[in-house]
Amino acid sequence: MSEQTRIEKIKYGLLKTIDVSGFKVFDPVVRLIFGEEPQKQVKDITRFMLMPIVFVCCCLVAWNFIAPRHKTKSGEVPTPAQVWNALTINDTLYDRENEKESDFALSDDQREAKIEEVKTLIETKESESTKLKEELATIEASAKQKKAEALAPLQAEYSELKTTHKEARAKRKIEAESLAEAVTKKKATTEELLTFLRDSSRLKEDEKEKEQIIKDQIAEINNEKPKSLQAAQMASDSAATEVQHLKKRLDYLSSGNRSLKVAKAKDSASSALTELESAKSPAEILAAANTVVKNEERASKIAKQEYPRASTIWFQMWRSLFTVFIGFVLAAVVAIPIGIMCGLNRVAMACLTPIISIFKPVSPVVWLLIFQIVVGAFFPNPETHPFFVFLNSLPIIGRLNANPALIFSACTVAMCALWPALVNTALGVSSVEKDHMNVAKVLRLGLWSRLTKIIIPSSLPLMFAGLRISLGVGWMVLIAAEALSSSEGLGKFVWDEYQNGSSLTFSNILLACFVIGIIGFILDRIMIVLQRAVSFDDGAATV
Amino acid sequence: MSKNTSNRYVEISNLTKAYPNPFGRDIEVVKDFNMILKKGEIVSVIGHSGCGKSTVLTMVAGLNPISAGELAVEGKQISGPGPDRSVVFQSPCLLPWMTTLENVMLGVKQCYPHGTRKQRRQICEHYLNLVGLADSMHKYPREMSGGMQQRVGIARAIALKPQVLLLDEPFGRLDSLTRMDLQDTILEILDREKITTMVITHDVDEAIYMSDRICMMTNGPEATVGQILEVPFARPRVRADVLDHPRYYDFRFALIAFLEKQEHSKDAHIQAVHEKLQQGSEEPVSA
Amino acid sequence: MTTMTLEPSTLTSELLTLINYVEVWTLPATDESESQSVLQLDHAYVIGREDVRRLDSTGRNGLGEGIAGSAWKQQRPVILQGENSAVLQHVIDISGLPIEVLLAIPVYRDYQLVNVVVFGLTAGCGGVEIWSRDDRDELAISGSYYEGLSSFEFISQYVRFPKGAGVPGACWKDGRPRIIAQPHAAPNFIRSFDKDPAQLSQCIGLPIGREYGFAGSVILLLSDEAKPLARNFNLWQCESSTPTEGDTNPAVRFTSSSLDTSDLGSDWCQSVCDRVAIDRQTLLLTSGSDGLPVGFRFGVVIPFFCNESIDDLAVLLF
CATH class of the missing domain: 1.10.220 (Annexin V; domain 1)
Structure with a gap:
């Protein structure tokens, strides 16, 4: 039991x-x-x-079917598989950046060990790569041969057709000339000549068409790339990039390594110091001393240096999330107190109504530009501004490269996300059940306990519904803002992909589309859970 | 006029509620409502729905501003709401984000500002015990039936130690079995605590069983006291005895006859008031 | 508000009225205090089937003595009924008359008692109620007599009327007498007598009090169609209540509020009004004296004063 x-x-x-x-x-x-x-x-x-x-599977299949059939300027529309592939590529990019970053920071024994490791890796990979290249060469050769075989009869047919057509044309030319002569001798009418010429022109068109068909066939065979060849090429390419990456790593482990650079700077500083001791003339002393100071400065600067990461999709994602969070918090902090005030006081509501109604429909783009100007004025020298120095010194957030762009993106998000939260809070506060307010009146509750015991708890569900809309709006606005202002984030990722036009462009954009969508979905879910948690009855609707 | 405060514990004089009428004189929903309650008395106010009984109660409770007239409790003029007149509403009006205990506590905190938390808690528990909810102190309103919720509402009202208890159709939304159960609970508490009580109801039997006197209201607009009926049955009352009383049906008949008469004369009355509003004459309506 | 009017031509000798005995007591205006003055019985009439008989008897009642004296003392109407010893000890022996109940109505003018009118009521369907103010400013029954209305009687003792509610409350509120015809259908008549075998068709409310606008008590007279209180019961309302100062014979105009008086003739009405305005007390109309309309044998006119001026007149014709 x-x-x-x-x-x-x-x-x-x-x-x-x-x-x-x-x-x-x-x-x-x-x-x-x-x-x-x-x-x-x-x-x-x-x-x-x-x-x-x-x-959903049906949709994927349909996508897979339709995509290759639509040719665009930047290549075919990618299939699901290609998007998936783009995901793995972006993922390895991210991993490699991580490896390089850690390599850059390694020092001493660990560095030595890593060098050995990477070197052996390079050896194996290089041999693999050469093997793959050889394989590619043989496959290419065979493919070429196959192609030549397939092309030979077609080309023969084409040249034959061409010669026959040439002859026919010459013949028609002579005939026409003779006909023209006949016209002068009045043996034939001009009408006959014109008819003949019209016919021959039509024939010429037909012949051209025939030639074109064969030409197309030849071109198709020429363009054809057998699957095996494609795969081999890809494998060899990826092996080559892998080798390249490993070599780069080696570089970061050896000459490009931070500790080595520091050591080098320190070395030159100490050598300059010995020079300083041995120097005699004042000019020599001054020069040597200068070198010492310069090198010391350099050493300390290098020691603080971070690896210059290339931005990957995951980095951009975290950055976007952080920005939207800041913007959302800003919006909530402003909207909720104002909303409560509006809900409680009809005069306050009346005062704010014009402001709300005018600024609510303003496009985020306008806000973005305004905040870009305004925020820029606040941080004339962002590199040394204590606020950003502080933010970037924080453990995890520091890696996201906080800068004015982050702040004005966040402000734009806040400005656009403000309204639903504000309006809903006001509505929630003003629509507290009359019975509950009567209870408060009978018990003579003060303003504070009225707020905390009755008004806020009863308006929480609507408040959170508003915040949920706010977060959704904020996330959408943020991506657009980032794309427009080239502030780091997923929006910029999409924009960069669009601009640089590699073979992966289209796949990457679609990938970003899914990432944005999924994150939006997760954020919404989180808000739903929060909303449910504060609801005292089964209020929140599921979507 | 004697100033005997226990005989004239609550004095309601010429209570009037008028709503502005943009096209004529103000519409007086309730006009010149007079009532005097003795200390410890239970008075029901009965009338057709919409006649303004609840308006009277909300005005007495201070939830609805009074257009004209006065209200005094124990000889002192009263205006605005206060815990000296606690209300049990038709819907339980519990705060759904609070447990039973917290709901009762909310008011107790206001009324015993100097008590310790423990003392207040004991008070709450005592009254929840009285209404038979000792086991449901930590339940949320949504986990309880309508009857149980209304019990919490009653406990919350009585825990304030009010001078006057105002019940606004407290059983209106309950089924008849629960309703009887709750009537007995309330009567038991009132017999013990001797709180002066005003009950709004439209149930004739409830009015007779529960109250010492029944105030019958005429139909609105300009609703007022039409007649008062004393109910002489001794307290504490036993439902079966009251029902078996040979004269029970005379009381019942008197109430029903009154209500029926109101229903019949309604149209004529409304016509008269309407004409008066249009003419704007000062003549009182003589029916 | 109609009924009560009986066309003189339709009068038959068979008709009996509920009131069949009338006494008028007068308190002579003196400078002495109340305790030293004495009520004097001026007139006593028995209204029989065929004629009106004047009883030649004089009596004196001190404060609290007899029914008239107790009405004077209590400052409100008094009811005595049945075998009550006080009835039998009345100054006039009425034990031989078919009188069930005696009702004494004090008449005040400017806070002073002027008359006490005593009616004797015969057996017949109806009732008399005296509603008096209690400690909660509500009217409760302080004396009553009913016939054939047991349920009504029972419930009435638990009924209270605040100012303005029901017929008694309405009389209290405006301080004026009124006639309610067909009370079961009248919205103002709130109590129901549907349960009882007897059906009331007429109800008369008379406010009795010493102060302006305040009725210490209200008399409610209830009767059915078969046996009305009087053959003609009229209430007249004063048009201009303030007599012109210095005018010994003020022209006071009355309009009937309750009944059509055209049959009685407006001239006759005016003459009666003028007489009451001069006497300023209860007026008796006997067949010997002039002024009784054709077909009637006897009449009583009770004035309702507001301070010094007459507000209303109740005219009973037999």
């Missing part, structure tokens, strides 16, 4: 968690596991889980 109640407890606990987190779809799965009405659950699972999955 107790065992059973324990299981029941677990079951209902799980169900409640699922409910609160808004994943009601999994409800039948849990029930099925606990053996509750299996038939009904299976039915529910097929209806509400399998069907969506099947539908």
Whole structure:
């Protein structure tokens, strides 16, 4: 009996968690596991889980089918596989940046050990790479041969066609000339000559068309790249880049390494110092002393230097998340108190209504430009500004390269995300149930306890609904703002990809599209969970 | 006029509620409502729905501004809401984000500002015990039935140690079994605590069973006291005894006859008031 | 508000009125205090089936003595009924008359008692109620007599009327008498007598009090169609209540508020009004004296004063 109640407890606990987190779809799965009405659950699972999955798969298939058939300026529309591939490529890019970064910072024994490791890796990879290159060469050769074989008859046909057509044309020319003569002698009418010329021109068109068909066929064969060749090329390319990457790493471990650079600077400083001691003339002394100081400065500067990371999609993602968080917090901090004030006081509401109605529909782009100017004025020298120095010295946030661009992006987000939160808070506060306010009146609660005990708790669900909309709006606005202002983030990633036009461009943009979408979804889910947690009844709607 | 405060514990004189009428004279929903309550008395106010009984109660509670007239408790003029007149609303009006105990505590904190937390808690527990909710102190309103929620509402009102308890159709939304149960609970508490009580109801049997006198209201607009009926049954009352009383149905008939008469004369009355509003004459409506 | 009017032509000798005995007591205006002055019985009439008989008897009642004296003392109407010893000890022996109940109505002028009118009521369907103010400023029954209205009687003892509520409350509020015809249909008549076998068709409310605008008590007279209180019961309302100063014979105009007086003739009305305005007390109309309309044998006119001026007149014709 107790065992059973324990299981029941677990079951209902799980169900409640699922409910609160808004994943009601999994409800039948849990029930099925606990053996509750299996038939009904299976039915529910097929209806509400399998069907969506099947539908999404259908969409993927359709995408896969349609994409290659649409040719654009920047190549074919990528298929799902290509987007997936782009994901792995971006991922390895990220990993490599990480490796290089750690290599740059290594020193002493660890560095030595790493050099050995990388060197052996290079050896194996290089041999692999050469092998792959050889394979590629043979495959290429065979492909060429195959192509030549396929082309030979076509080309023969083409030249033959061309000669026959040439002859036909010459013949027609002579005929026309004779006909013209006949006209002068009145043996034929001009009408006949014109008809003949029209016919011959039509024939010429036909001949050209025939030639073109064969020409197209030849071009197609020429352009054709057998799958095996493609794969071999790709494998050899990736091996080559891998080798290149390893060589770069070696560089960062040896000459480009921070500790070595520091040591070098220090060395030159100490050598300058010995020079200083041996120097005689005042000019020599001064020069040597100068060198010492300069090198010392350099050494300390290098020691503080960070690896100059290339921005990858994941870095951009974290940066965007941080920006949107700052913007969202800003919006909430401004919107909630003002919203409460508006909800409580009709005069305040009346005062703010014109401001809200005028600024709410303003495009984020305008806000972006305004904040770019305004924020820029606050930080004339961002590198040394204590605020950014402080932010960048923080453990995790420091890696995100806080700069004025981050602040004005965040401000833009806040400005656009402000309104839903404000309006909803005001609505929530002003629509506190009259009964509850009566309770407060009868109990003669003071303003503070009225706020904390009744008004805020009862308006929390609406408030959070507003914040949820705010976060969604903020996330959308942020991406656009980043794309426009080239502030680091996912928006900039998309914009850069669009601008640099490599073979991966289109895939990367689609990849970014999915990343943005999924993050937006996760943020929304988090807000739903929060909203549920503060709701005293089953208020929040699932979407 | 004697100033005997226990015989004239609550004095409601010429209570009037007028709402502005943009096209004529103000519409007086309740006009010249007079009532005097003895200390410890339970008075029901009965009338057709919409006649203004709840308006009277909310005015007495101070939740609805008084257009004209006066209200005195224990000889002192009263205006505005206060814990000396606690209200049990038709809907339980519990704060859904608080447990039963916290809901009761909210008011107790206001009324016993000098008590320690423990003392206040004991007070809350005592009253929750009285209404039979000792086991549900930490439940949230959504986890309880309507009847239980209303019990919390009653405990919250009584825990304030009010001079006057105002019940605004407190059982209106409950099924009849729960309703009877709750009536008995309230009567039991009132018999013990002797709180002067005003009950708004539209249930004839409830009015007879619960109250010492019944105030019948005429239909609005310009609703006022139409008649008062003393209910002489001794306290504490036992429901079965009251129902079996040979004269019970005379009381019941008197109430129903009054209500029916109001219903019949409604149209004529409304017509008269309407004409008066249009003419703007000073003549009182003589029916 | 109609009924009560009886066309003189339709009068038959069979008709009996509920009131069948009238006494008028007068308090002579003296400088002495109340305790030293004495009520004098001026007139006593028995209204029989065929004629009106004047009883030649004089009586004196001190404060609190007899029914008239106790009405004087209590400052409100008094009811005595049945075998009550006080009835039997009345100055006039009425034990031989078919009188069920005696009702004494004090008449005040400027806070002073002027008359006490005593009505004797015969058996018949109806009732008399005296509503007096209690300590909660509500009207409660302080004396009553009913016939054939047991449920009504029972519930009435628990009923209270605040100012303005019901017929008694309305009389209290404006200080004026009123006639309610068909009370079961009248919105103002709140109590229901539907449960009782007897049906009331007429209700008369008379405010009795010493102060302006304040009725210490209200008399409610209830009767059915078959046996009205009087053959004609009229209430007249004063038009201009303030008599012109220095004018010994003020022209006071009255309009009937309750009944059509055209049958009685407006001239006759005016003459009666003028007489009351001169006497400033209860007026008796006997067949011997002039001024009784054709077909009637007897009449009583009770004035309702507001300070010195007459507000209303109740005219009972038999």
